Amino acid sequence: QSALTQPPSASGSPGQSVTISCSGTSSDVGAYKYVSWYLHHPGKAPKVILYEVTKRPSGVPDRFSGSKSGNTASLTVSGLQAEDEGDYYCTSYAGDANLLFGGGTKLTVL
C-alpha cells in the first residue's frame, strides 16, 4: 500500500498556471479511471475538486482541470487566485473500493 507520489510543493503568481503531478503504478493510477483530487485547508474538511480524472463536481470552477497518461495523473490550475492556495492531494482507486492517497502538495500563490 505505497502512497502515490506528488511533489511536496508548487507555486505560481496570480493569473499563472501550475500543474501538480501524481505518480502511481500500473496497479492503481494506470489501471483505473478513478483518480480524484482534493483541496485541503488545515482545520477544515477536504473538498473534492476533480473525480474520474477530468470531471468537476458542481461548483468547482473550470480553472481546475485534470489529465492522465500512463501511471501519472496531473492537476492543472489555470488563472491562479489567492484562494487556490492550500494542500492538494490525489487519490486513486486501488481495487475493492480501497483508495491510495498521494503525499500531498502545498500550493503557494506568490
Added chain:
Amino acid sequence: EEQLVESGGDLVQPGGALRLSCTGSGFTFSAYWMHWVRQGPGKGLVWVSRIKHHERDATYADSVKGRFTTSRDNAKNTLYLQMDNLRVEDTAIYYCARYWSGALDLWGQGATVTVSS
C-alpha cells in the same frame, strides 16, 4: 443539506481503546460505501478503512489491520471506527467520508484522537 458529523475523539493512553462515530444526514446513508481517512500532525491524508453497504464488509490499511474495526448501523445512519490497542502513531484527525464514483465526495469535519501517556 447533506452532512457528516463525527464524534468520539479524545485523549487516550497507549494501549487504550476508543470508538469514533460518524452520523450522516440529508442523504440515503445506506446507499453509499463509507471510508475513514486520517491526518497525523504535520503529515498528509492517509486512507484508513472502507466499508461497503453492509456492516461486515470492511477493509483496512496495513497499519491498522487487526486493531481497528469499521462497522455501520444503517438504521441509525451511523458509521463507527472501533480503535483498540492504540499507539502514539495513531494520533491524528480522523475524517469519515462518503464514497461515490471513485471519489470521497462528502467529508465530516474531523475528530481528534490523541494517544499519549
